Amino acid sequence: MENLLKNKNIRVTPFRMDVLRVFNSFENAISLSQIEEKLGSFDRITLYRTLKSFQENGLIHEIVMPGDIKKYAMCEEKCGHKEHNHQHEHIHFHCKKCSEVYCLDIPALPNFHFTNYTIENVEIQVKGICEKCQK
Amino acid sequence: MENLLKNKNIRVTPFRMDVLRVFNSFENAISLSQIEEKLGSFDRITLYRTLKSFQENGLIHEIVMPGDIKKYAMCEEKCGHKEHNHQHEHIHFHCKKCSEVYCLDIPALPNFHFTNYTIENVEIQVKGICEKCQK
DNA sequence: TATAATTATGCAACAATGTTGCAATAAATA
């Protein structure tokens, strides 16, 4: 599992391994507080910096939605360094009942075109009711 | 202009009119700090509550993007009460150069389908370079 | 493998952002 870090040029430290294990222990995208709960005791600042470096190096991506929803999820292997190379061929689905955020695969991102606008990055967010909460 | 508030069942007060005028003085989506600058002197808490009630009543919508980007933009006339009725047939375009956020019209939202997931709301965010920053 | 260069950690202090309760006040309703 160390290689997940090494492959993205992230120095391996015990704390970063702890955080990585937290990600691996969840199915879906997770919030800061979920990470904090799992970690138990930790330094808040170090955690912020860890998440920032994970993001910058394409190991995780941030998912934000209206209503102060902010979560983190693992990127795919291929995901590149630095923010501008994050490109995910999936949508982010937020369940209004259980508040889980799922990364759902789609065949391809829709293709927009606006004259004179250069499009570098597309994100799609969907809200609704997830599979498990359908009753 | 009072009617913009009345039509959405928002009580008309001097402060709310001030905030509304701020929105009308900008072309694109605006940030909290842009509102604050325009207002000059004001009560911070009242502003938060004003924005919240504008949102809840479908007068404005919140736009959030990875990287702590949070902006507000006016809704269309038809936009309904309460958060869950916000549905905008436009995408949010964030320019990486000038940081403006544009609401750009699209003919229709793409149509996703995931077995056993109920989709209520779709948001699309695009990053790139806007018209004006193309050089 | 010991050393040097580089990066990460933990702490303190601070800054920004957002919330709650409550009394006073203003707006809509009868």
Add this chain to the structure above:
DNA sequence: TATTTATTGCAACATTGTTGCATAATTATA
């Protein structure tokens, strides 16, 4: 115009995020 109902402004607090710096750990180098 009196009554009901919602808004305002203030204090206090809670949450979230950042910076600088000395120490410690990791990686690269000789």
